[in-house]
Amino acid sequence: MKIRTALLCAALLFAASVHAQQAQPLERIAAVVDEDVILQSELDRAVSNIVAQYANRQNQLPPRHVLERQVLERLILVKLQTTRAAETGVRVGDAEVDSAINNIAQQNNLSPDQLRQQLARDGMSIEDFRSSLRDEILTQRLRQRFAQSRISVSDAEVDAAMASQAGAMQYHLAHILVALPEGATPEQIATGQQKIDGIKSLLDRNEMQFAAAAVRYSDSPNALEGGDLGWRSLDEIPVAFANAIRSMQPGNVIGPIRGPSGFQLLQLVETRDGAQAAGGAGTVTQYHARHILVRPAEGASGDGEARARIDTLRARIAGGADFQAVAGESSDDTVSKAEGGDLGWFTQDEFGPEFGGQVANLQDGQVSAPFKTQAGWHIVQRVGTRQTSVEDENRRAQVRESIGQRKLEDEWDRYLREMRGEAYVDIRVGG
Template sequence: MKPYLPLFLAALFVASPAPSHAQAASSQSLDGIVAIVDEDVILRSELDRAVANITAQYASQPGQLPPREILEKQVLERLVMVRLQVARAADSGIRISDAELQQAMNSVANQNRMTLDQLRARLASEGLSFDEFRENLRDEVTIQRLRQRYIQAKVQVSEAEIDQLIATQQIGGPEMRLANLQINLPEGATPDEIARGREKIEQIKGLIERGETTFNAAAIRYSQAQNALDGGELGWRSYDSIPPLFANVLRAMKPGQITDPVRGPSGFQIVQLEEVREASAQKVTQYRASDIMIRTSDLVSAEVARQKIQALRDRIAGGEDFAKVAKEASDDTLTRNAGGDMGWFQADQWGTAIGAQVQQLADGGLSPIFQSDVGFHLIKRTGMREQDVTEDNRRNKAREIIGNRKADEEFERFLRQMRAEAYFESRLGA
């Protein structure tokens, strides 16, 4: 599984769909309960399937997995967090339609360069249920929607904050691939608990540095972060997208090296620098064009709209000014008052139909009539340029960095609070 599922799905795939209360009640005599979460239960069969999925992902590297009892605790905690988030989303009125779910499934298949049928066959070949995959993906999309809704209400980024970040940090530049390993501390940890946490992460770091284990294997075995079962992988980050305390240390490190333990809001963590790469180029091709659009509707059939725009094209081909015709007749309210001028844009910024036409035209060229999902169009290309978007990208990157930091902090706080407020009873080993 792991090589062809995207990281977010690999992380979630351990979660099994929640049984209804009726299903749980009818099966409890045959299927033990391993945990109670609020008014719901997690069954032994769910945990076993989840552990089996993780084991399948690491079938070629079984030595990276911790002992069964530790793995069960890690997977159970993830099942609990998924269950709590999905329940909170349901209480908030979040629903994922079948159409949205189908789109997400197609996206997963496309990312892995497969058709949906090929993905189904691949899952079946590894003994994994497509129906379970589908419901787990619904949970993942639900959780993403919950996170989006929560941070939209909590996170705002001002232009002043962007200016300040740009003034104090170099935005852009090299990127690095990171992994982390975290040992959690309870809220209001005592000095003894803090000392034990520090000692534990120091011991783990020592194991890695002596070559007794790899960082990723140690993360799977010991880390208490949400990404533990992914080997602690954090993906590619720019230096300016992580907390300055880590960034300053990482700048002086070489791939393979590990930071000293750092205490954060959730506990102690160490970070490994895995790879470094230069940032991609920041130039894009932009086009300028003018547009006339005749909208189709219940009152204007496709044939009537086509005839109307053909008449407009004939007028322009006969010498009338494009801008004058656009102001008189175009249904595109965004461009009509400007004589159809769409400004500078990247090829597909106005949709794939317009993008395909504008790329084929020469400057000054008039397109044939073509159809989009809103009506029929006629465009005239007026320019093309290679544009340096470094400054725009810097500001967008700064906005993203600040937003992501705030979002991560807010949502992590939200998850900790939700977990602390939930009723949880583990029956593992009972």
């Protein structure tokens, strides 16, 4: 029996990400990553996990040396992300790892002991599994923090997208990327063009399925997922592809087209009416609010200093200072700060139960006392409330999420490439 959840699959993939100091001193090093290392045993375990996942589809995997290089690049990125997470104060406690393991066991109808036994049968110790799960949670937290600080979607963007999507189709896409480095030489461009043309020729002759070709040949981080890009509306698709997609049938492939990252092929997997994504009935209460956030600094005194600072800001507002002006000057929320702390319209649980409970208990125009969430210390001012249809709210939430994910994909990919480019990486295996 193979255990399956999204978090578990990611953890299995990166199960080799165990710190070097836990290993034998004479073990071979596969790569040096800044001041850390990836051991050959870690790489071997990660490759074995991929091979096990493709047990019934071995012909879809690339040659062993290519697979090792793909997996090693992923391990390098995991190592860089977990290091960056630690540097920026992201922490994952033992209790959180225990909770994640219990959730995985429950989702697979297993007890914790049965999960441990299943992992042992799959060749993984519980210690390796805990370590890989901790790394996966760390990288998720880092991505979430990145999204909170870098990605914002305005109501105007949502309104415009909803207007353009009215009655529109949605498209399930997959892609294959042949990457080019920044400032690629003519020789590198020619080599990339030759490779993408060869892949396209294989697909045109029906010698390989698109997902299998993505696993074997794509340079994209989602290669081992068959290049799956999920569902997108037309305005979320690059202009170079959008016009052609309208006339495509499921299974069709377009490209190659050269973009910022390299040469791409795009496959239309399936389509659906955009209205299928919406649903529900009745109404829901929305709140319009502003807030001021003070993030605690690292160290034992950080929380106390943050509390003292938020108390001072609350006293200024109680004394007659304008909430928006104070937020613009002092809030640590870089997304809403420029808007005077304005968060727009949202449902009660959208920013978490602690925040939503505070807003729901206020009257319009009232300012809360200081309160704490995982993000830090807040004060919030409720501006207004309204009732909106659940169906419309579901659509708005989905459109907002879709726009945010598109922005995040672009920015996160750029962030990872910058992180990889700035790191010292010495690969000691392969050609």
